[in-house]
Amino acid sequence: MSRNGKHPLPKLLHGQEQRVYGDSAYASQKALIRDKAPKARDFTNQRTxxxxxxxxxxxxxxxxxxxxxxxxxxxxxxxxxxxxxxxxxxxxxxxxxxxxxxxxxxxxxxxxxxxxxxxxxx
Structure with missing residues (x-):
């Protein structure tokens, strides 16, 4: 888990993801997503x-x-x-x-x- 313990994202990613979806709570985790799943396309907090x-x-x-x-x-x-x-x-x-x-x-x-x-x- 992250430093403050409220984001379980590191334990959820295995590194082979193609896409990562998340709400605004995960928007601040973009660097972590890139580190853990470099091939994944990040769809967190997309705007319309x-x-x-x-x-x-x-x-x-x-x-x-x-x-x-x-x-x-x-x-x-x-x-x-x-x-x-x-x-x-x-x-x-x-x-x-x-x-x-x-x-x-x-x-x-x-x-x-x-x-x-x-x-x-x-």
Missing amino acids: RRAGKVDEVARGKNRNKSKIRARVEHVFAVVKRLWGFTKVRYRGLAKNANRAFVALALTNVYLSRRRLMAQVRP
Whole structure:
């Protein structure tokens, strides 16, 4: 890990990467990426607008990433708001894992409720 311990990037790179993607947290790690994976093309923190011009390819990629991120984040919002996962509580690893699995299973049912009800109704 890096000096401050919050970036696991050195342990994630093996040196044979062709591409490296990352968000703005990895933008400051460009030198490390070049050292660890010299053949890799760095796609961290790419911008969609340069000098007033819009890069339509990058814009499309960002739109696709946003759609995926929104679907994933919605699940976690439901878990936090409906089942009280706003604070971390230590109850033992088995109990914490069980609580998380049950909350995620309930979230799947909750988010699928309209499709499930449509199957029940004639």
